[in-house]
Amino acid sequence: MQILDGKFLAAQIKAEIKSEVDNIIAQGKRAPHLVAVLVGSDPASQTYVKSKAKHAESIGIRSSEFILDESTSQSDLMELIEKLNKDNSVDGYIVQLPLPKHLDESKIIEAVDPSKDVDGFHPVNLGLMVAGNSKAFIPATPFGIMEILKRYNIPTAGKKVAVIGRSLIVGTPISILMSRNTEPGNATVTMLHSKSTNVKEVCLDSDIIIAAIGKKNFVTADMVKEGAVIIDVGINRVDGKIYGDVDFEHVAPKCAAITPVPGGVGLLTITSLLQNTLKSYQLKQS
Numbered sequence: 261m262q263i264l265d266g267k268f269l270a271a272q273i274k275a276e277i278k279s280e281v282d283n284i285i286a287q288g289k290r291a292p293h294l295v296a297v298l299v300g301s302d303p304a305s306q307t308y309v310k311s312k313a314k315h316a317e318s319i320g321i322r323s324s325e326f327i328l329d330e331s332t333s334q335s336d337l338m339e340l341i342e343k344l345n346k347d348n349s350v351d352g353y354i355v356q357l358p359l360p361k362h363l364d365e366s367k368i369i370e371a372v373d374p375s376k377d378v379d380g381f382h383p384v385n386l387g388l389m390v391a392g393n394s395k396a397f398i399p400a401t402p403f404g405i406m407e408i409l410k411r412y413n414i415p416t417a418g419k420k421v422a423v424i425g426r427s428l429i430v431g432t433p434i435s436i437l438m439s440r441n442t443e444p445g446n447a448t449v450t451m452l453h454s455k456s457t458n459v460k461e462v463c464l465d466s467d468i469i470i471a472a473i474g475k476k477n478f479v480t481a482d483m484v485k486e487g488a489v490i491i492d493v494g495i496n497r498v499d500g501k502i503y504g505d506v507d508f509e510h511v512a513p514k515c516a517a518i519t520p521v522p523g524g525v526g527l528l529t530i531t532s533l534l535q536n537t538l539k540s541y542q543l544k545q546s
């Protein structure tokens with residue numbers, strides 16, 4: 261059984277981005293610039309935004325943050341988004357989700373300039389991704405999963421893949437990416453969700469399982485066939501500890517390869533955001 265080591269891959273990808281950023285700076289140009297907008301004081305979101313800033317700065321990407329009060333109005337947030345859209349020194353920005361309940365998340369996402377939408381959540385980017393257009397910003401977590409499969413040379417062509425979860429940020433985009441005519445890709449994908457009545461049956465028949473449900477230890481050993489590859493996207497905080505969606509202890513011995521939590525997909529989500537920021541910078545220069 262092989263551990264698909266997110267820490268190792270994140271370090272490798274960061275070194276690659278750093279070398280490109282170093283080249284840019286050596287040419288006397290400004291560094292790529294990533295901005296994070298955080299509304300409210302959700303501790304998990306605060307940690308995530310701080311972590312993004314730390315990783316960006318460690319490889320020479322400029323990082324700025326706008327921390328807004330929980331009570332920020334829709335119009336004030338829209339005003340900031342307009343400002344960021346117009347600011348030529350900003351290559352990409354993210355609006356940290358979830359937003360407080362009184363804010364209209366869809367309207368906010370749709371207000372982001374698609375050419376700065378490094379999270380890849382804007383409908384224009386989702387459309388470009390579906391069309392296989394190379395300008396698309398692929399949502400960070402599915403992008404990270406593709407990097408894991410690619411860099412560990414996991415064969416996907418002709419394989420049966422079960423994706424559990426159909427959110428717009430993980431399950432839906434990874435299902436599309438895995439079924440495209442690309443490498444990784446070319447898989448036969450089944451997308452499962454809370455109304456599915458055959459989750460265990462489909463998982464048992466799958467070569468690769470991608471779990472993005474948000475329920476601790478949802479995928480158990482009796483759902484996994486010998487030699488399967490498991491990508492665990494879940495981040496579930498229970499009593500101060502982080503657990504994935506997969507019962508790692510009992511599933512890992514049956515697998516050919518598996519991502520741990522923590523130390524797997526989560527780290528790649530951050531590097532994907534940095535890759536998208538560099539891409540946005542480069543697209544603007546071209």
Ligand code: NAP
Nearest residue numbers: 401425426427430453454472473474493494495525526529
């Ligand atoms: P989400 O929006 O809550 O979606 C969860 C999905 O799981 C939904 O599609 C839901 O189906 C499905 N589901 C729930 N119960 C199910 C069941 N019993 N059987 C089959 N499907 C079921 O969550 P998300 O944003 O995609 O995130 C999923 C997990 O990944 C969370 O733990 C989250 O924290 C984590 N995450 C991690 C990263 C990372 O960087 N590693 C990034 C993003 C998210 P319905 O559509 O029918 O409700």
